[in-house]
Amino acid sequence: MPYISQDTTIGVANFWEVTPVPNAIRDLPFVPGATIAVYDAAFGIGEMVYARAGAGIRLYGLCVLTPTWAAGTFSLTMDMTEHPGTANLGRQVYVYQGTTAATVGQYAWFMRRGVTPVNCAASVAAGVTIGTAATAGQATTNGAGRQLLNAVVATPATNTVVRAGTGVISDSLIFFAGGTQGLFAGGYLSGTGVGSAAIIAEVFPDRVRATIVNSAAVTGNVTMTNNNATIFYNLVSIDEAFSQGAIT
Secondary structure (H helix, E strand, O other), X not given: OOOEEOOOOOOOXXXXXXXXXXXXXXXXXXXXXXXXXXXXXXXXXXXXXXXXXXXXXXXXXXXXXXXXXXXXXXXXXXXXXXXXXXXXXXXXXXXXXXXXXXXXXXXXXXXXXXXXXXXXXXXXXXXXXXXXXXXXXXXXXXXOOOEEEEEEEEEOOXXXXXXXXXXXXXXXXXXXXXXXXXXXXXXXXEEOOOOOOOEEEEEOOOEEEEOOOOOXXXXXXXXXXXXOOOOEEEEEEEEEEEEOOOOO
16 A cells, blocks of 8 residues: 655655654654645545654554644644544544554654545444544444544455465565555565564565565465454545534
8 A cells, every 4th residue: 555646746755654753843854734645556546644643653543633832833733643532522533654653753644535444443344434442543333422424444354455476585575476556554464485473564566575574485375464353454435534523
């Protein structure tokens, strides 16, 4: 899932890259709050927002944006924090797009429109609405006062993507002659020669980098699974989605 920019802005970073904590706002490559249109061959068009992690954020965590006044710089800090898990919150939501969890003060891209994996507590069927979980930063099956409006599951977390891959022993790269369309960072890998418990760390057009080196020569089909029975990455289509507000 290597989204690329549709924007003419010069110097757009890879959207999965996280900016380390800067010494000053002027050191950032983008203005906080910058919005860029993006495209992926598998998932289509989308829109990303550049913002600061106001606290730790899990991979593909569900977030809310809170502009916070910073007295020292006389400006608003565009802080993203995980959705608190509160019912009837009534806030727009975003999905963090890094390849690992974000830590406070880092800057990263957050999706507000498009198709993205979402960190969930359960698999949800395709075509079904989804809701926020009681656990901060996660979604799950819909519940009273918890629906994510303008959001629907595109692919459940039970989905797998199978592609023919190759790789050499003790290397972390797996190559796919047919391309990496449909694969995303965080997906769980298995197959002949794939290291045990390997996870996709980065996706490139013709290969992926795994978190665990290959245990042997990688041959034949490599499978990416959207869950590990604890974390479930449902692919969700969002369009400026928001957490349901008060209903009484």
